[in-house]
Amino acid sequence: MLFNSIDYLIFFPIVFLVYYALPKRVRYIWLLIASYCFYMRWNPWYIMLLIGCTVITYISARLIERDRQQRGKGASHCRRTVLIICVLVLLSVLGYFKYYDFFLGYFNKMLSILHISPIDRRFSVLLPVGISFYILQALGYVFDVYRGETYAEKNFLRYALFVSFFPQLVAGPIERSKNLLTQLAKPVRLSWHDFCKGLLLIVYGLFCKMVIADRIAIVVNTVYDDSASYPGMYIAYAAFLFSFQIYCDFYGYSTIARGSSLLFGIKLTDNFNAPYYSGSVKEFWRRWHISLSSWFRDYLYIPLGGNRKGEVRKECNLLFVFGVSGLWHGASVSFIVWGFLNGLYQVIGDVLHKLTNRMHQISGGLNSGYVSEMEQGHRPDQRGVFSRRLLHVIMTFILITMTWIFFAADQMKAALRLIKQLFSTFNWEIFLDGSVYNLGVTKEYTRVMFLGIAVLMAVDYLKYKGKDVAELVLKQGEWFQILCFVSLTAACMLFGCYGEIYDTQQFIYFQF
DSSP: OOTTSHHHHHHHHHHHHHHHHSOGGGHHHHHHHHHHHHHHTTOGGGHHHHHHHHHHHHHHHHHHHHHHHHHOSSOOHHHHHHHHHHHHHHHHHHHHHHHHHHHHHHHHHHHHHTTOOOOOOOSOOOOOTTHHHHHHHHHHHHHHHHHTSSOOOOOHHHHHHHHHOHHHHTTOOOOOTTTHHHHHHSOOOOOHHHHHHHHHHHHHHHIIIIIIIHHHHHHHHHHHTTTTTSOTHHHHHHHHHHHHHHHHHHHHHHHHHHHHHHTTTOOOOOOOSOGGGOSSHHHHHHHSSHHHHHHHIIIIITTTTTTSSOHHHHHHHHHHHHHHHHHHHOSSHHHHHHHHHHHHHHHHHHHHHHHHHHHHHHHHHHHTTTSOHHHHHTOOOGGGSHHHHHHHHHHHHHHHHHHHHHHHOSSHHHHHHHHHHHTTOOOGGGGTTTGGGGSSSOHHHHHHHHHHHHHHHHHHHHHHTTOOHHHHHHTSOHHHHHHHHHHHHHHHHHHOOOOGGGOOOOOGGGGO
């Protein structure tokens, strides 16, 4: 069931009204039933996987906590064994469904080199939607219980809701038990403020998805599906737009999820914080898909040693974690390369940062021989000026945009073909002769698309400055609030892209 579908438009109000009609003590059970129904809309049989993941992690956490109560906080072989078994079982399930075809394909290639008959693919494995997200969320909970950072939930149904809460079940954010589980244990009364903010977040998320992302998708698909006919600046144009497509698609989902949850009195993690205003790739990954980045940091990067084992080990850990992140996104070499590139950017960035600081210190030392102490104290630090910051933001955007080519391509060959076609010609005149309006989106709707991007960047700029735009709107008069809500709704209805014959467009991150 898609957030931008008629089904959800019917489903959500029913769940909302019944939820508040029920006594508080049983509301979480209704949310659990609704969450399972929501998930079963894709494939009813895969609900067994979700329940199995819930049962395994629930029992593991209870066993770990019981052992801690009996043996104390010290190291325990029993707790470690339970944790290892739980992790291996869940990662095996994820590996089977997500990477079976990928590894079997490469294994068969090795067999063919050795002139051995390949293994037949007797059946195809359908990837359960959202499996990567809810397995990481459940594993994070078990890790936290193992570390003693949270409690093991005794109420199985409440824990099952934590794993399957429908607004964030399919594409995150990947919630921590310290945030979501504690809120489910103590439901709060819905305030008028949260009701209005929830609705505003939902329509803004739909605006990002339907008005911006889905319309950009037409241009990107037209160019990427036939790159031989659209070389050079066509690919540059499509790559530029895809940066906003992937952002608005995923950010739109996360925003709708936050708004939907807020209407039940539950506050989810904000998964994005103005990432395209980042001045470095490292800063970008502190602002993009925050719940996933922090998960890999806390449960993989730091246990590997983080930055505590020296510079070389730190950079190796960084590359490994981003390589795993790429593999998590998809069973393809192009995703792994995408992850490694983002890690490599940060390694190079660290080296350049140290060199820059060193040169600045040397320059300061040399200048001190010629400039008096008072004059030197008033010399401006050129590293913080606006022009330098702007240059860093633009360069970071270009670097990230290049990596998105590997992300958007299904295979490594397709990604390399796009890059080759990108540099094959410099046909800049397409931006002057109207050729870019022949990519499936008319001139009028191209203007709407870029106006939507301008609105997005304006909102993100305020967010980058630490301001919550939804809160700013709600502090204004009622007429202004209504105007914002109606304007966003009208934009979705009038300019939203619904696909062929008004089919709803799936969110990109559903495939992960």
